Amino acid sequence: MKTFGFALIGCGGIANIHKEAIKNITNAKLVGVFDANQSKAISFAKENEARAYSSLEELLHDPMVDIVNICTPSGLHAQYIIEAAKAKKNVVVEKPMVIKEEEIQEVQRVIKENGVKIEVVSQLRFTESIRRIKEAIDNNELGNIKNVNYIMNYYRDEEYYSSSGWRGTWKMDGGGALMNQGIHGIDLIQYLVGDVASLDAKCETVMHHIEVEDSALINLTFKNGATGYYNCNTISKPGYPRRIEFIGEKGRIVLEEDTIIEWNVNSKNDLTSNESKLETGKNFLALPYEYHKLQFEDLIDSIINNRKPIVDEYEGAKAVRIILAAYQSSREKKRVILNEN
Ligand SMILES: NC(=O)c1ccc[n+]([C@@H]2O[C@H](COP(=O)([O-])OP(=O)(O)OC[C@H]3O[C@@H](n4cnc5c(N)ncnc54)[C@H](O)[C@@H]3O)[C@@H](O)[C@H]2O)c1
Known part of the structure; x- marks a missing residue:
């Protein structure tokens, strides 16, 4: 071998x-x-x-x-x-x-x-919980997904940005809470719910001394008609687990960090809990390998x-394009339609 x-x-x-x-x-x-x-x-x-x-x-x-x-x-x-x-x-x-x-x-x-x-x-696409949710969605166990809500209340202190010259800069970080931390969730929701058709975003720097956003809110419409709300920031001391809610015609699944906390599918609530290995809300390197x-x-x-x-060069591009569209929407204060690429 x-x-x-x-x-x-x-x-x-x-x-x-x-x-x-x-x-x-x-x-x-x-x-x-x-x-x-x-x-x-x-x-x-x-x-x-x-x-x-x-x-x-x-x-x-x-x-x-x-x-x-x-x-x-x-x-x-x-x-x-x-x-x-x-x-x-x-x-x-x-x-x-x-x-x-x-x-x-x-x-x-x-x-x-x-x-x-x-x-x-x-x-995150490779965690047990995401693989389980992907399988349920692909097997139509949730029915058509109607709505997805994402909350990432993370905390990064001033030292996180100032200790490394590249973080929090447009040139080297490419953005802030969205491009650096929020990209994981953006990738997951487009992977699980489908391609994004259009979005409206507000990106702001509310707490840190950085040139990029430390808080972003996005209102999303997917090509399959689902809608979604995406809230991500690095200002929520001491940093909390990220939460995603998938609402389909037949039920709801709720994920907290990488633990499924609600599995209400086809009127069955057969939650088998898995322990979360992630604590990235507080510490960006609290990652399992x-x-x-x-x-x-x-x-x-x-x-x-x-x-x-x-996740090849086409899959990897999808989350980046959604984030670039969010920055454009926030800058130009208008809804942005995503192109077919
Ligand atoms: N997958 C994840 O969850 C995750 C978590 C943390 C970081 N990241 C990503 O990993 C990347 C690095 O982040 P990090 O936190 O390890 O940063 P870091 O600052 O700790 O490390 C970056 C390293 O790159 C070196 N470097 C800088 N300029 C260089 C150059 N021109 N050529 C070669 N080396 C150079 C630095 O000396 C440093 O050792 C970023 O893109 C970040 O988004 C991903």
């Missing part, structure tokens, strides 16, 4: 989850790391028995590397995806895939042109079997 060589770009917070996930995959190995801060790369490499590359070129020329994991600030994702794809490396990129419409189109073009595969991290692992395994399997990864 071939062992897939992984190399990480960016040795900060999320890189620890990536290396743990890689370590736990039988046919995967972390071969090397690169960081603009060379001393970070050296100590990360030493701790993980990997190689520290002194340049991106060195990483991209290493024949041991099959998959490049991009764990840098979000504003750098596009350039690293493009460079890795041109070097014929497959890619794992952290969310958001990229932060601008031009970047989406360029990434989709370059991935196709170079015949490589990309998996965009959307780890298992769901990243499932995504990396999906990418490996897609390479072996030459099929699309589950």
